[in-house]
Amino acid sequence: MTILAVLHQEIRVNFRYGVYFTQDLFAPHNPLLAEITGGGGGDFPRKLLFVVDQGLYRRHPRLLEEIIAYLGHHPGHLQLASPPLLVPGGERVKNEAAPVFLVRRAIQQAGLCRHSYVVAVGGGAVIDMAGYAAATAHRGLRLIRIPTTVMAQADASIGVKNSINAFGQKNFLGTFAPPWAVLNDCSFLTTLSRRDWLSGVAEALKVALIKDASFFAFLEKAAAALKNRDLEVMQRLIRRSAALHLDHIAHGGDPFESGSSRPLDFGHWAAHKLEQLSAFELRHGEAVAIGMALDATYSHLAGLLPVAPWRRILALLARLGLPRWAPVLGNVRAVLQGLQEFREHLGGRLTIMLLAGIGQPLEVHELERETVEQAIAILGRRAAGGVRQPATAGLAAGPV
Numbered sequence: 001m002t003i004l005a006v007l008h009q010e011i012r013v014n015f016r017y018g019v020y021f022t023q024d025l026f027a028p029h030n031p032l033l034a035e036i037t038g039g040g041g042g043d044f045p046r047k048l049l050f051v052v053d054q055g056l057y058r059r060h061p062r063l064l065e066e067i068i069a070y071l072g073h074h075p076g077h078l079q080l081a082s083p084p085l086l087v088p089g090g091e092r093v094k095n096e097a098a099p100v101f102l103v104r105r106a107i108q109q110a111g112l113c114r115h116s117y118v119v120a121v122g123g124g125a126v127i128d129m130a131g132y133a134a135a136t137a138h139r140g141l142r143l144i145r146i147p148t149t150v151m152a153q154a155d156a157s158i159g160v161k162n163s164i165n166a167f168g169q170k171n172f173l174g175t176f177a178p179p180w181a182v183l184n185d186c187s188f189l190t191t192l193s194r195r196d197w198l199s200g201v202a203e204a205l206k207v208a209l210i211k212d213a214s215f216f217a218f219l220e221k222a223a224a225a226l227k228n229r230d231l232e233v234m235q236r237l238i239r240r241s242a243a244l245h246l247d248h249i250a251h252g253g254d255p256f257e258s259g260s261s262r263p264l265d266f267g268h269w270a271a272h273k274l275e276q277l278s279a280f281e282l283r284h285g286e287a288v289a290i291g292m293a294l295d296a297t298y299s300h301l302a303g304l305l306p307v308a309p310w311r312r313i314l315a316l317l318a319r320l321g322l323p324r325w326a327p328v329l330g331n332v333r334a335v336l337q338g339l340q341e342f343r344e345h346l347g348g349r350l351t352i353m354l355l356a357g358i359g360q361p362l363e364v365h366e367l368e369r370e371t372v373e374q375a376i377a378i379l380g381r382r383a384a385g386g387v388r389q390p391a392t393a394g395l396a397a398g399p400v
């Protein structure tokens with residue numbers, strides 16, 4: 001059929017948001033939250049709906065009082081939209097439909113408008129879920145993220161994605177919606193479990209591996225301090241990781257991921273599947289650590305990554321206390337199914353980031369099944385304390 005007419009449309013939209021680093025965010029004298037909500041037009045007072053991670057609240061039992069007292073210090077400027085909404089912490093909050101419903105209903109019942117704020121306080125899962133609910137009510141309320149885990153401060157809260165899981169698939173429902181602001185308060189990190197303290201370090205290692213060899217060297221030097229819960233060193237890691245993620249989103253040329261290349265998803269094709277196969281017993285960061293061990297080993301077997309950097313990567317994962325193996329990785333068939341789901345999630349041509357060196361990513365468009373199996377077998381033997389298999393290059397036939 002002939003095209004009778006076409007009206008061309010082009011819209012350019014700039015997004016600008018700050019990632020702030022602070023301490024004791026809800027102390028009455030800390031002006032940050034009040035100042036952040038002050039700009040941007042609209043009517044006073046600003047209405048704020050707090051969505052708070054229950055796991056965080058358990059470790060900070062005075063948190064709700066502090067939030068209420070903080071808003072009380074700014075009468076006429078800030079207003080609590082409703083009592084803070086407590087939601088379960090952890091991946092559960094992304095796996096169930098109820099939390100999103102509760103946030104949306106609270107937004108509706110409190111009469112929030114698009115100049116109001118949803119303030120998500122918690123781990124990456126709560127932030128992802130609350131961000132998704134906020135982005136879809138009235139087509140998008142302002143979202144302030146207050147991440148309280150290393151993972152959330154170093155990665156999950158920094159970017160433009162919000163999501164929940166559905167139909168057995170990780171992040172199946174979601175939006176691209178930049179936040180109004182991100183407020184990182186290091187004082188929350190002191191109460192993290194050992195696993196949650198360490199798991200976020202995996203995303204810092206990821207961004208070092210694909211972007212910044214000097215950051216990798218920093219992590220090697222800092223490994224013992226990080227394992228020993230040195231908050232000062234952890235803050236340096238978080239700031240560097242956040243800066244590298246922000247830089248990629250701003251200057252990588254594809255902030256809303258409409259192409260197929262996704263460097264920040266290094267190690268993630270397997271990670272998402274491993275999380276699901278473990279019934280989310282594995283933390284996201286732990287799954288990413290295993291996914292990176294797998295893709296680094298694959299890179300080595302495929303003759304792309306020399307033996308020395310491959311060994312350095314596996315050694316650093318171990319020194320950081322991050323896993324390189326989990327029993328679910330042994331389910332090779334199911335893990336490989338993750339490749340197909342990854343391609344569907346990203347759209348377009350399958351694009352997997354591998355490594356040619358530390359800080360040297362390399363894109364490929366297929367993985368050889370036999371090499372993936374060989375990589376899994378090597379990691380399995382190493383985990384079992386078996387003989388260290390000298391890795392050899394060489395590809396068997398048949399792309400996955």
Ligand SMILES: NC(=O)c1ccc[n+]([C@@H]2O[C@H](COP(=O)([O-])OP(=O)(O)OC[C@H]3O[C@@H](n4cnc5c(N)ncnc54)[C@H](O)[C@@H]3O)[C@@H](O)[C@H]2O)c1
Nearest residue numbers: 055056089090091123124125148149151156188191192284
């Ligand atoms: N949107 C993105 O770009 C992006 C990026 C990376 C990861 N993520 C998502 O982030 C999620 C993982 O986040 P996570 O690693 O923060 O885990 P999490 O949100 O599952 O939290 C882990 C546990 O820590 C608890 N917790 C939170 N803050 C605490 C504190 N200060 N002290 C004690 N306990 C605390 C929580 O209640 C939970 O039990 C995954 O769903 C992942 O997909 C999203």
Ligand SMILES: [Zn+2]
Nearest residue numbers: 203268284288
């Ligand atoms: Zn991740």
